[in-house]
Amino acid sequence: MVNNQTNYLQLIYRLAVGLIALWFLSIIWPYISNVILMLVFAFLFTTVLLSSVDALERKISHRGLSVLTVVMLLIGGIGIFIGSFISQISQQAAEFSDRIDKDTLTQEFEMIGENLTDSMPTFLQNIISSNDDMAGKLSELINTIIGSLASMASAVGNFMFIATMVFIFTIILLAEYHAFRKSLVNIIPNKYFELGIKLIYNIEKSVSSYLRGQFLSAASVAAMSVAGLLLLNLLGANLTLTFFIGIIAGLANLIPLVGPFVGMVPAILIAFMNNLGNDIALTHTLFGVIPSPFFILDIILMFLIVQQIEGNLITPALVGKSVGLHPMIVMMALLIGGTILGPLGMLFAVPAAGVLKVILTEIAFVRKNAHLL
Numbered sequence: 154m155v156n157n158q159t160n161y162l163q164l165i166y167r168l169a170v171g172l173i174a175l176w177f178l179s180i181i182w183p184y185i186s187n188v189i190l191m192l193v194f195a196f197l198f199t200t201v202l203l204s205s206v207d208a209l210e211r212k213i214s215h216r217g218l219s220v221l222t223v224v225m226l227l228i229g230g231i232g233i234f235i236g237s238f239i240s241q242i243s244q245q246a247a248e249f250s251d252r253i254d255k256d257t258l259t260q261e262f263e264m265i266g267e268n269l270t271d272s273m274p275t276f277l278q279n280i281i282s283s284n285d286d287m288a289g290k291l292s293e294l295i296n297t298i299i300g301s302l303a304s305m306a307s308a309v310g311n312f313m314f315i316a317t318m319v320f321i322f323t324i325i326l327l328a329e330y331h332a333f334r335k336s337l338v339n340i341i342p343n344k345y346f347e348l349g350i351k352l353i354y355n356i357e358k359s360v361s362s363y364l365r366g367q368f369l370s371a372a373s374v375a376a377m378s379v380a381g382l383l384l385l386n387l388l389g390a391n392l393t394l395t396f397f398i399g400i401i402a403g404l405a406n407l408i409p410l411v412g413p414f415v416g417m418v419p420a421i422l423i424a425f426m427n428n429l430g431n432d433i434a435l436t437h438t439l440f441g442v443i444p445s446p447f448f449i450l451d452i453i454l455m456f457l458i459v460q461q462i463e464g465n466l467i468t469p470a471l472v473g474k475s476v477g478l479h480p481m482i483v484m485m486a487l488l489i490g491g492t493i494l495g496p497l498g499m500l501f502a503v504p505a506a507g508v509l510k511v512i513l514t515e516i517a518f519v520r521k522n523a524h525l526l
Contacts, residue, residue, distance in 0.1 A: 191315060193501060195322035199330060200361050202227070206327050220327040224320075238397045242419065245393065249426040352515050359507040366471045367407060373471075374463050375403025378416055381455040389434065390448040391427045392420060402456070406463060407500070417456045424448050478506060 202223055209219040326333070334353070341349035379399035382392050392398075402416025428434035428447045439445040439454065469480035478486070483503055490502025 187315065191318045191322055194319045195326055197360070197364065197504075198319065198323045199326040200357070201364055202323070202327060203330060216328060220324055224324060224327070234397075234400070238394070238401070241394055241397070242423070245423065245426055249429070348515060352511065355511040355515070356508050359511050360504050363504040363507055369471050370463060370468050371403040371406045373403075373467050374406040374459060375399040377459045377462065378402040378456070381459060382420060382452075385448055385451055385455060388448070388451070389437070390424055390451065391431070391434065392423055392448075393427060394419070394423060398423075402459070414456055414460065417452060420452045420456075421447075421449050424452060478503070478510065482506060 205223045206216075206219045209222060210216050213219060337353065338350065376399070379395050382390075382395040382398060386392050386395070398416045398420050401419065405415035424434075424447045434447050437445050437448055437451075439450045443450060445451055469483045483506070486502040486506040487499050490498030490500075490505070492498070
């Protein structure tokens with residue numbers, strides 16, 4: 154009887170401490186969320202780059218130089234890719250501006266408007282024709298977009314600050330990772346030493362497996378995007394830079410929801426620039442029914458299909474398998490993470506679920522074998 158009362162008191166005490174901790178975390182979270190976000194991203198980048206740094210250190214026997222070399226090679230590769238893409242798309246934009254004058258541009262937009270209006274149901278045509286202030290509404294929309302540029306600039310500035318801090322934290326973690334890991338091991342009580350080592354190893358393995366699955370998923374999105382764009386070219390879309398667009402779509406796929414559509418923007422821009430003045434492309438229809446000037450709707454549909462295949466088949470299978478989670482658990486984790494923290498929650502939902510699985514497995518092992526410890 155006394156033991157049962159003690160157990161109940163301990164349970165109530167733990168629940169009370171947990172609720173107080175959650176309440177305190179909810180208060181301080183707005184002040185520490187950005188720092189936590191930076192550290193999580195830095196840890197993920199560290200996990201990706203750690204093996205390369207360790208391999209280089211074994212050859213040159215200098216940790217700091219190894220970290221600097223790997224990081225600079227990564228930044229250099231990213232810079233070359235972005236610079237090459239910007240250079241080529243700028244060249245195409247310059248050729249476009251030389252080829253198309255203002256009058257031609259106006260005529261093309263008028264033809265697009267006429268084609269779209271003609272394809273609409275009669276009641277929509279009547280609504281548009283009865284509205285004499287369409288130009289005013291368009292002007293109002295443009296002013297709204299211009300007004301939002303200031304907030305966009307602020308968001309870009311915040312992103313650059315976070316990216317810089319993640320870069321600094323990543324360098325520090327790469328340089329001190331093994332020392333930090335050793336310090337963590339040293340604080341494990343002797344009674345749970347073997348269990349603690351196993352827990353640390355399994356968490357590292359789960360996170361690295363998740364990242365490997367994510368990169369495989371990104372590679373599949375890049376391949377599907379390139380294949381889709383090449384298929385559209387066979388239909389006459391006249392798209393260039395397909396390889397660059399595919400890589401951008403694949404890398405952006407690491408950002409849930411938004412990522413798969415990032416490649417859509419340059420693809421639509423290039424389709425517009427390459428096909429302006431082409432009457433066949435201007436009057437193109439999707440499935441022979443829906444007007445799709447310059448293959449714009451075709452491009453949107455292609456990326457939608459890629460996103461659905463990636464989200465419903467590839468990610469649950471590849472990422473779930475890599476962290477040892479059932480695809481249904483992966484989908485549930487993504488939904489819960491997205492509901493709580495939005496896209497960032499979806500980004501960290503699967504590795505968090507994988508780490509939670511590791512921890513719960515070890516806790517279950519301890520409870521089952523407590524008499525042996």
